[in-house]
Amino acid sequence: MIRRLVQFLIYLPLAVILIVLSVANRHPVTISLDPFNGTDPAVSVTLPLFLIIFAALLVGVVVGGTAAWLSQGKWRRRARVHRQEAARARYRLDETRRKQADEAGAPGLPVLRRT
Template sequence: MIHRLVQILITLPLAVLIIAFSVANRAPVRVSLDPFGSGDTALSVSVPLFLLVLGCLLVGVLVGGTAAWLSQGKWRRRARLSREEAARWRHRAGEADRKLPAAPGLPALRR
């Protein structure tokens, strides 16, 4: 419930800001991919400013997320190996528990 309320309190104003930014910056701008000649229209495109800004923001989020995911690979691998090792030890403990007879007067350790 609280999580949903916080999500709405953050998402709604952010959406309003993005919509207001998009409406205010509809004018087209020319983006040229040629660093030496700005007059060549073959390597340029005209797009609305808000699309350019939001597109750059999206690319930045994707590149940053990918970099973070790749840099955390060793920790995910370590966690996976630890889970597998814990499963092996649980299996061995279960096997040992089944093989050992219960001592007289003590409760069995079976789960």
């Protein structure tokens, strides 16, 4: 319930800001991708300014997220290696406990299982 209220308190002002930005910047803007001919560009697009702003924000979020994900690859690889090492150590410990229990003929220590 509290989480829903916090989301509402964050999303409502954000939605109002986006709507106001869209209404205030709805005039068409021409974007030219031809640096040599400014009067009659070969490649140009005319869109409302708010669409250009939102597209730039979206591209920035995607590029930034991708860069962060790629830069953290080293840490993900290390975590994967450590998980594998821990699993091997757990397996060897379980095997050692089983052998000790078999040699002693007693129930021995319980084998810990990962859930």
